Amino acid sequence: MVGNEGGGDNPPTSHKRPRPEAGGGGTEMDCGDGGGGERFDYSPYIKPDYKRLYPENATYTEFKVFIEATNNKDRVGNKSPIYLNHIFSSEIKGVTAIQRINANKIAVIFKQYNTANNFINNTTFLNKHEFKAFIPAAQIEKTGIIRFVPANISNRELYTKLSSIYEIIAIRRFTKKVGQQRVPLQTVSITFLSNILPDNVQYDLFSYRVFEYVPPLQQCFRCFKFNHSARICNGKQRCSICGGEHLYKECDKPTEICCVNCSGPHLAISRLCPIKMKKILEKKNKITYASATMTKQLNNDIEFPPLSPPKIDSVHKPVNKPVHAFVNKPVSVNKPVHNVNKSKVVPPKEDIKAQIVANNDVLMALVQTLVELGNKGDNTPTTMNSIREALLKNFK
Incomplete structure (x- = not known):
């Protein structure tokens, strides 16, 4: 556990945590106000005794x-x-x-x-x-960020007071180094025990929108390539200043700056490197796409191919006028409907609509069928078969 210095009672692990009693809680929230109090501890606050295990309701296939x-x-x-x-x-x-x-x-x-x-x-x-x-x-975990969180709210207090539809397991506040000190920012990352992010989290009555967190691009400080660490690097040691095969502390050409990756006039760790910026953009797009795909799948919002058109039952006796008036070539009345060439290209819906409107026989049959169904007085249920039979009858 990180960030619990005071030895106070551990916060409960439910999704919505009760507000601590007045004067209680850890001493992490003691503030330096000139009276000798300690400054805030902005170390990450992690759920006490948390161990990463698969939840009982996990729906993975492996x-x-x-x-x-x-x-x-x-x-x-x-x-x-x-x-x-x-x-x-x-x-x-x-x-x-x-x-x-x-x-x-x-x-x-x-x-x-x-x-x-x-x-x-x-x-x-x-x-x-x-x-x-x-x-x-x-x-099993997903990290998002919330913005505009006052710096005088500690990580422990956020963990205690924030509530979400998914369990919160870690709070980390972003900081930046100014001189020799770390200055807290108003952006906070929240790790949830979930594969997807909630839309928002609640701080009492106030709602914070949750945004996707894109972790920094990993860059090796041995070869200065990307997506791996120096611990597992098999490449040669390179200088981040001149690109030579030595440590940057041993560089004898500090004014001849050359990037190892793009040979540009900047340090290998600089964000001015176009290759690095491209990698960052690719990482961001990949994470955003993966998150959207996961959300879509979990919401059962999966697009399926359209169903094939229903087959027309061929048991009905042939009619004098073709049922498929919208087809370019009328179907022969001497052949069963199911023998229609399936390779025929179906015309667009706009063409079908235009041909139906231009065919008075089809329009009259449709109108007459609708009138008969509307005036139907018995209690017999109206089904697809009964509608089709009425339509075919009116085509005579």
């Missing part, structure tokens, strides 16, 4: 657990698949697949949430093979 070695020099992803298959199939129940993520990480996949959670807590197996197991945050 439950993924990441495995890394406790020794950073040991590469789990490079171990023999025969060895990995043997230890997991013989000692762990419920494993359906093992995937290599990278040299340092593999994913073990389960079919049920409880077997995945049991594996997380299986310290005997993990200690025996010097593994550490964890559920990827993207599987």
